[in-house]
Amino acid sequence: xxxxxxxxxxxxxxxxxxxxxxxxxxxxxxxxxxxxxxxxxxxxxxxxxxxxxxxxxxxxxxxxxxxxxxxxxxxxxxxxxxxxxxxxxxxxxxxxxxxxxxxxxxxxxxxxxxxxxxxxxxxxxxxxxxxxxxxxxxxxxxxxxxxxxxxxxxxxxxxxxxxxxxxx
Ligand SMILES: [Zn+2]
Numbered sequence: 192x193x194x195x196x197x198x199x200x201x202x203x204x205x206x207x208x209x210x211x212x213x214x215x216x217x218x219x220x221x222x223x224x225x226x227x228x229x230x231x232x233x234x235x236x237x238x239x240x241x242x243x244x245x246x247x248x249x250x251x252x253x254x255x256x257x258x259x260x261x262x263x264x265x266x267x268x269x270x271x272x273x274x275x276x277x278x279x280x281x282x283x284x285x286x287x288x289x290x291x292x293x294x295x296x297x298x299x300x301x302x303x304x305x306x307x308x309x310x311x312x313x314x315x316x317x318x319x320x321x322x323x324x325x326x327x328x329x330x331x332x333x334x335x336x337x338x339x340x341x342x343x344x345x346x347x348x349x350x351x352x353x354x355x356x357x358x359x
Pocket of ligand 1: 214
């Protein structure tokens with residue numbers, strides 16, 4: 192392959208697949224290089240070559256690469272998951288984000304609880320260092336000694352729930 196042009200010898204993946212002559216100006220050639228035959232095969236299988244060429248002709252040239260990438264992505268996803276396509280992957284990731292967000296919220300709540308319950312005692316190597324949460328506490332050592340004691344002595348719930356309460 193010389194540095195001349197992609198139309199030189201080998202036809203683009205689309206024309207090769209469709210067994211036709213790849214002419215200069217072929218709408219597929221810039222986006223379906225011969226080195227990636229599967230890309231066109233997938234897109235053709237899912238969307239159909241004529242629909243793809245129609246679509247590419249209708250949009251602005253600078254949008255074509257993004258459009259082809261999107262079609263190729265969706266075609267691949269649709270082949271893997273014929274029912275949901277890439278929506279399947281998106282919803283899996285969305286559920287994961289929600290789950291992790293909940294986990295993060297719970298952890299932040301635990302930290303808040305720990306911080307507010309530990310502060311009044313102030314006997315565990317934790318001292319006040321500022322006024323806004325996030326920099327209120329500085330630890331003389333990490334993890335603070337109270338963590339190990341509290342977490343190991345309490346098996347369920349938050350270790351500080353009983354600190355100020357009367358257990359009935
Ligand atoms: Zn072509």
